Amino acid sequence: MFGWCGKILRINLSAGKIGVEELDANVCRDYVGGRGLGIYYLLKEVDPSCDPLATKNIMIMTTGPLTGTVAPTGARYMVTTKSPLTGAITCSNSGGYFPAELKKTGYDAIIFEGKSPQPVYLWIDGDQAELRSAQNIWGMTTHEADDALRKETHKKAKTSVIGPAGEKLVRFAAIMNDRDRAAGRSGVGAVMGSKNLKGFVVRGRQEVSLFDPEGFTAVNNKYRDKFKKATKDNPPPLRLHGTAITVVGTQSHGVFPTRNFQQGTFEGWQSIYGETLTKKYLIRRKPCFSCPISCGRVTRIPDGPFKGEGEGPEYETVYSLGSDCGVDNLAALTKANYVCNELGLDTISMGSAIACAMELFEKGYLDESEIGMPLKWGDGQAVVTLARQTGLREGFGDILAEGSLRMATKYGHPELAIVAKGQDFAGYDPRGEQGMGLAYATSPIGASHMRGDPAYFELLGVPFNVDPLTWKDKPPIVAKWQDVFAVIDSAGLCVFFTVRYLLEPTLEARPIGIMELLNAATGVGYTLEELEKAGERIVNAERLYLKRAGFSRKDDSLPPRITNEPLPDGPAKGMVCHLDEMLEAYYKIRGWSADGIPTEKKLRALGLIEM
Amino acid sequence: MKIQISLYANLRQYAPGSAESFELELAAGATVKTMIDRLKIPQTLKMVILINGRKADTDTRLAEEDKITIFPPIEGG
Numbered sequence: 065m066f067g068w069c070g071k072i073l074r075i076n077l078s079a080g081k082i083g084v085e086e087l088d089a090n091v092c093r094d095y096v097g098g099r100g101l102g103i104y105y106l107l108k109e110v111d112p113s114c115d116p117l118a119t120k121n122i123m124i125m126t127t128g129p130l131t132g133t134v135a136p137t138g139a140r141y142m143v144t145t146k147s148p149l150t151g152a153i154t155c156s157n158s159g160g161y162f163p164a165e166l167k168k169t170g171y172d173a174i175i176f177e178g179k180s181p182q183p184v185y186l187w188i189d190g191d192q193a194e195l196r197s198a199q200n201i202w203g204m205t206t207h208e209a210d211d212a213l214r215k216e217t218h219k220k221a222k223t224s225v226i227g228p229a230g231e232k233l234v235r236f237a238a239i240m241n242d243r244d245r246a247a248g249r250s251g252v253g254a255v256m257g258s259k260n261l262k263g264f265v266v267r268g269r270q271e272v273s274l275f276d277p278e279g280f281t282a283v284n285n286k287y288r289d290k291f292k293k294a295t296k297d298n299p300p301p302l303r304l305h306g307t308a309i310t311v312v313g314t315q316s317h318g319v320f321p322t323r324n325f326q327q328g329t330f331e332g333w334q335s336i337y338g339e340t341l342t343k344k345y346l347i348r349r350k351p352c353f354s355c356p357i358s359c360g361r362v363t364r365i366p367d368g369p370f371k372g373e374g375e376g377p378e379y380e381t382v383y384s385l386g387s388d389c390g391v392d393n394l395a396a397l398t399k400a401n402y403v404c405n406e407l408g409l410d411t412i413s414m415g416s417a418i419a420c421a422m423e424l425f426e427k428g429y430l431d432e433s434e435i436g437m438p439l440k441w442g443d444g445q446a447v448v449t450l451a452r453q454t455g456l457r458e459g460f461g462d463i464l465a466e467g468s469l470r471m472a473t474k475y476g477h478p479e480l481a482i483v484a485k486g487q488d489f490a491g492y493d494p495r496g497e498q499g500m501g502l503a504y505a506t507s508p509i510g511a512s513h514m515r516g517d518p519a520y521f522e523l524l525g526v527p528f529n530v531d532p533l534t535w536k537d538k539p540p541i542v543a544k545w546q547d548v549f550a551v552i553d554s555a556g557l558c559v560f561f562t563v564r565y566l567l568e569p570t571l572e573a574r575p576i577g578i579m580e581l582l583n584a585a586t587g588v589g590y591t592l593e594e595l596e597k598a599g600e601r602i603v604n605a606e607r608l609y610l611k612r613a614g615f616s617r618k619d620d621s622l623p624p625r626i627t628n629e630p631l632p633d634g635p636a637k638g639m640v641c642h643l644d645e646m647l648e649a650y651y652k653i654r655g656w657s658a659d660g661i662p663t664e665k666k667l668r669a670l671g672l673i674e675m
Numbered sequence: 676m677k678i679q680i681s682l683y684a685n686l687r688q689y690a691p692g693s694a695e696s697f698e699l700e701l702a703a704g705a706t707v708k709t710m711i712d713r714l715k716i717p718q719t720l721k722m723v724i725l726i727n728g729r730k731a732d733t734d735t736r737l738a739e740e741d742k743i744t745i746f747p748p749i750e751g752g
Contacts, residue, residue, distance in 0.1 A: 298720065301684035301749050309749060312683045316725050316744040339683070339695070357750070525723035525748035529730050560750045635728020 066275035067129030067586035068092045073171045073193055075186065077259050078119065078178030082193050087172055093588050094671065096554035096595075097128035099155050100602045101173055102144025106153065107605055107675050109175075112612035116148040116251075117233060117258040123176040125166070125264075128556025132167030132272045132353075134284055135581050136291065136565070137558035139164055139353035147250035148258075149235045149413070149467050150486040150510045152615060153606055154250030157514070159352035159558055160242035162222040167556075168268020180260040185225075187217050190269035198262035203228065205406040206240040209263055217265045225263030226253045227408025229455040233257055234465040236413035236488075240405060244375035245352070245360075248410040250487055250509050275587030283580045287565050291356055294565075302359040302560060303349065305338030307379040310491075312337065313523040314383075317532055318634025319496035321489065322387045323441055324419040325482045325625055328493045329634040332392025336382050340394060350375065357560055363398060370399035370448065377401040377411070380513075383491030384415025389422060389447050396444025400451045407455025413467060416488035418450050420468040420481050421460075429475045435460045479624050485510035485615070494626055494643075496636025497522045499538040502646045503546070505620045506660075508606035514553075516546035520563055527569035535642040539650040541571050547599035548573045554602060555582060575599075601670040604654075604662050608672060617660040620647060676703055676739040680710070683746040686722065689714045701737060708733040710743065721748050 065087075074083045095104045102124045114120040123145045130138040141163035147154035166174075170191045183198040201212045206227040213223050224241035230253030237253030238246040247253075274280045301309045311333055314320040318328040334340065341361065350360035364373040370393075377385070377398050385397040385404075404411045418439075424430035425439040432438050436459050439446055453461025463471050468488055472481040482489050487510025494501030499518030507515040521541065522532035530537070552562050555578055566577030579595050582588065590598075610619075622643055630638045651658060655666035667673045681696040682689060690697055701709060707724055711733065716722070724731045725744040737743075 298685045298747065301747055304684050309684055309746075312744070312746050313723070313749055316728055316746075318728050520750075523723075524750070525721065525746075526750060529723055531730060564748070564750045635725075 065089065065092070066273050067582070068097065069167070069170045069172045071171050072173040072175060073188075074175045074177070075195070076177045077180040077184070077261060080180070080195055082195065092129070094598060094601060096551060096598050097172060098126050098131070098140065098142040098554040098556050099144070099157070099550060100554035100598065101126040102142050102155050103153065103602060103605045103609065105173070105175060106144050106146070107609050110146055112609060112614075114146065116146040116151065116255060119179045121146050121255060123252070123255050123259065124173060126173040127163055127167040128554055129586050130581055131556030132164040132268070133274065133280070133585060134354050135557065135585070136284070136288055137352065137355045137357070137561040138556055139355060140553070140556050140558055141166060142553060143239060143247045143252045145252060145255045147509065148233070148254045149251040151613060152485050152510055153508045153609055154252055155509060155553070156239070156247035156249045156252045157553055158239070158241055158245045158247040159355075160245035161353050162224050162241035162245070162266065163556070164353040165222040165266045165268045167272060168270055169266055170270055174264075176259060176261060179258065183260045183262050185213060185261070185263045185265060188264070188266045189218070190267065201262055202231065206408050207243055207406055210243050213263055213265045218267050221265045221267040223263055223265050225408075226256050227406060227455065229408040230254055230257035232457045232465070234409060234454060234457065235467045236410040238408050238410045240408050244405045246405070246410065249412065249512065253408050274585050276584045280581070280584035283584050287577050288356060291561065291565055300357055302357050305342050306359050306361040307338070308341050308377060308382045309338030310379040310524070311382060313519070314492060317496055317523050318631065318636040319493040319523070319532070320387055321383055321491055321493050323390050324388060324423040324480065325489070325493060326423070327633050328496055328631045328636055330387035330392070333387065335392040336386045336394045336397065341377070344394065345398060352558065355558065355561070359560060365395045365398055368395060369445065370395040372399050372402045374402035374405055376405065380491050381411040381415070384412045384419070385447055385451075386415075388415055388419040390441030391444045391447055392442065393444040396448060400448045403448060403451045403455065407452070409451065409455050412490060413488045414451055414454060415447070416482060417454070417464045417468040417471060418447055420472055421464065423480050424472065424475050424477060429477050482623050482625065483511060484622055485619050487511045492519055492523070493631065493636070494622065494641040495631045495639045496634070497532040498535040498641060498646065499532070499542050501622055501626065501641035501643050502538055502542045502650060505622055505643055505647070506542075506546070506650065508603070508610055514549070514559070516542055516549045517559065518542060518545065521571060526564055527571070530571070533636060533639060535646050539646050540653055543650060543653050544571070545573055546603055547596060548575050550599040550602040551575050551578060551595055554598070597670065601672060604666060604670050604672055605675065607656070607662050608667070608675065611661050617647070617658070620660055676701055676705070676737070678710070678737055678741045678743055680743045680745070685747055686716065686745055689716045705737050706733065707731050707735045707737065710737065722746070723748060
């Protein structure tokens with residue numbers, strides 16, 4: 065096999081056994097890798113009714129055929145499992161250097177079953193894998209664990225670990241690789257903690273073998289040259305100011321979520337956006353493996369109560385720990401970001417849960433005595449304190465650790481949790497961005513901007529802007545982009561380069577560049593239609609799993625604030641999200657029933673009927 | 676007429692000073708294209724142009740006190 069390694073590692077943690085299995089070439093072709101392989105194994109092996117934190121759940125870590133190659137942004141891996149936050153699928157994606165190193169061990173995937181009786185970590189050196197005791201590192205922060213594990217193994221090894229939050233089963237705990245990169249969403253870190261698995265350490269010893277090395281170089285150079293030409297005199301905004309520059313796009317369209325989505329514009333936005341971060345706290349940029357953009361930020365707060373150094377904040381964190389909590393203190397939200405990284409927490413769900421608690425407090429549904437402090441909008445110190453308490457499940461943090469929906473339900477007001485399928489929204493208010501509302505509602509992992517990201521064409525000008533306030537035109541575009549994002553996530557690429565340079569610059573977003581890279585790497589000879597069908601197959605396979613787990617149209621929903629309460633401010637003032645009208649059309653385009661279930665005809669056409 | 680313009684990221688280089696927002700005096704009836712020419716922003720550059728938060732094209736007419744936001748396409752968030 066080329067591109068793929070053709071092998072997976074299966075670890076039974078209960079028995080402490082490690083086995084190697086061959087990967088079926090047809091499965092590779094049909095599901096591509098990464099996210100596709102993840103859902104293939106989840107669908108085959110995980111009882112949809114199981115408790116996500118019980119022994120029966122499995123955790124699948126997958127790379128794509130382009131991970132670890134020199135393809136632009138070939139740096140991603142995916143963690144697929146059943147989510148303890150939502151009960152739905154989760155597939156959390158991360159970059160950095162760990163994924164490429166994992167691929168270079170010669171395995172496309174690692175599957176963890178069962179639960180270890182004692183804390184362990186997995187050490188893979190070349191293709192040799194062993195489970196080792198993690199008794200001494202259990203309880204450590206992600207940074208401490210990274211240091212300790214590399215000291216015990218190899219200084220150049222790459223790590224992926226959980227922090228105290230994962231160990232303590234915080235429902236939105238992340239898995240952190242390369243210290244500060246996160247497979248962040250839906251509680252993958254809690255699943256890892258439930259298995260007594262502290263981390264993975266990998267040292268790759270072989271390069272990815274390519275079907276046509278010369279052809280691959282030619283395709284790679286073609287797209288890299290295109291990027292170089294386009295950015296020669298105009299450096300990409302993400303390189304200049306990181307993803308936090310996106311605030312310009314959301315604030316100017318009036319979709320920058322503020323005070324738990326009570327407003328769409330934030331008066332303090334200029335204090336916390338990317339250009340301010342660059343001026344005040346940026347030390348250096350930090351690219352992922354094989355990335356020409358370099359959006360990662362290493363930052364330092366030099367003094368004061370929030371003194372510290374680390375990575376971030378990204379746009380989503382600026383929204384969740386910033387505007388959504390009414391915080392305009394960049395030092396405070398950056399410090400809270402550091403705390404989340406070190407304890408291993410998803411910053412989106414952390415900030416959203418605090419924002420929800422702030423609104424519960426504001427409306428008198430939650431008392432100061434329960435929180436241990438007054439919780440007012442804009443209190444940056446409270447955000448830092450509560451992030452720490454949550455990661456350690458101390459004090460009120462033990463309630464926040466259950467996530468915003470469970471917390472809001474406990475206090476009698478579930479409608480104040482701004483979630484879809486129980487997962488907190490990303491930083492885009494769907495009332496002023498209708499396509500994003502449809503994407504949140506139909507995403508297999510609950511609200512996520514990374515399942516077809518309509519912000520590209522509704523706000524950010526890629527490939528060009530369409531009106532964010534219209535809804536009748538959105539279902540076919542969202543469906544198309546969801547399918548192509550499934551291909552990106554499965555190939556092992558990052559969307560940041562791919563969307564602009566490897567997709568046809570139309571709303572059809574045909575994955576021409578991905579196809580060329582995949583064919584040179586694997587020799588499979590995908591046609592565009594086959595690759596697009598693979599994306600559709602992955603989306604339908606995910607939907608099939610959700611159906612078996614009891615999800616249907618009733619769960620493709622958004623909170624009443626979004627569908628019933630008009631936005632009170634900004635350019636989208638007066639708008640609500642027209643979800644129901646979009647859903648009808650969307651299901652028809654998908655070939656799903658009126659209840660959102662893939663029909664037998666559709667499953668047959670995609671080769672999913674036997675699944 | 677007076678309009679207020681904000682330029683971001685690499686487009687900042689076309690602002691008359693170093694501030695991200697500034698005022699510009701244009702003749703009545705001026706369009707977005709007139710404004711872009713005045714700022715000497717190359718027509719070939721890809722941009723997102725908003726007038727008071729709504730998408731505008733190069734032939735959109737400007738009005739007194741319009742707030743214009745211009746930023747380059749942003750590949751991710």
